[in-house]
Amino acid sequence: MLYLEDIKIGDRFISREYEMTLEEIKQFAHAYDPQVFHTDEDQAKAHPIFQGIAASGWHTCAVTMRLWTECFPVAYGLIGSESNLRWPRPTRPGDKVHVEVEIVAITPSKSKTDRAIVSYVTQALNQNHDVLLISTTKIVVFKKEFKPA
Template sequence: MLYLEDLHVGDTFQSRRYQMTKAEILQFAEKFDPQPFHTDAQQAQKHPIFKGLAASGWHTAAVVMRLWSECFPIAHGLIGTDSHVRWPCPTRPDDEIRITVTITDIKPSQRKPDRGIVRYETQALNQHDMVLFTSTTNILVFKRDSSIV
């Protein structure tokens, strides 16, 4: 597990690959984002932007969250304070998603000396190196000697 004092601006973390299946795309979309370009391959082909079945951006974000939790092991968890996300390209069935996380800023708290805010940028790419998702995220990170149990 990583604590505030273990992290440095420029540190980079890489994830494993995660394959997004058509069945998973349809299941997520039916439950959380039931728009035709996520739920119906034939209708998605006619869509002026997607021109084929595309995963919900929130599904891609959920996969990114999974990969973050695996490759960026922050003590006491990834406690987000804010994030700005973008989806430059759609995630398609059989895309193999991988992420790169790069720390861009670390600010120890002035009021609470047991913690700080870490900013990092994420890129999620597929097997063709197309960027599917980007984010700039701030998380709360505790120091090793914090009183959190």
Template sequence: MSCMTAPLYLDDLTIGDRFTSPSYTLEKDQLLEFASEYDPQPFHLDDELAKDTLFNGLAASGWQTASITMKLWTETLHVANGLIGIDCHLKWPTPTRPGDTLRVEAEIVDIKVSQSKPNMGIVTYHSLTKNQHDQVVQDTTTKVVVFKKPAVA
């Protein structure tokens, strides 16, 4: 599945459903602007200083990669009432570089209907954010609240 437009409810989702986002290219000026505002470290701000770091060159903040992932995910999975996150585990195995074109591939790995609030459930999805070389730049497992379809009177 990809780029759904109708809002999805808990009833519409099943374990194993897969989604692929559109792509997004991170330009160098965007990388520098984000880093200067939110993660002002030399390996995110200066080409020369970044060469002698663990990253061996300019790299986006992991938090910028996470923000782009969220943007792409919300453009792909249109859950009724929004993606309400309650838990997230993430890794950044490869740096995101200026000019990288990112996409998100996600799979629903668990669905649990709430016992105390039967009109909703918790959906767990595993997503990989990949660059244009198919390298994983972010690996995330996230739990979100998803509501059931409202009862028709």
């Protein structure tokens, strides 16, 4: 587990790969984002933007979250306070997604000296190093001295 003392600006974390399958893309879309460019291969081919089936951006986010938790093991979990994200390119069936995280800022709490807000930039990339998702996220990170109530 990582505590505030273990993290510095410029630190980088890289996850394992995760393969996006056609079946999983369709299952996620049917459950949470039922649009034809996520669920129907034939209709997706005719879409003016996607021109083929693409994973929901929220599916890419969910996979990114899974990979974050594995490669960036912060004590007490990734407690988000803010995130800004973009999807510059669609995630496709067969894409092998991995995430790269870089710490860009650490802002100590003024009122609670046992924690800080850590900002990091994440890129989710496929096997060709195409950026599928980019986000800037802020999380609460505790010092080793933190004692839960």
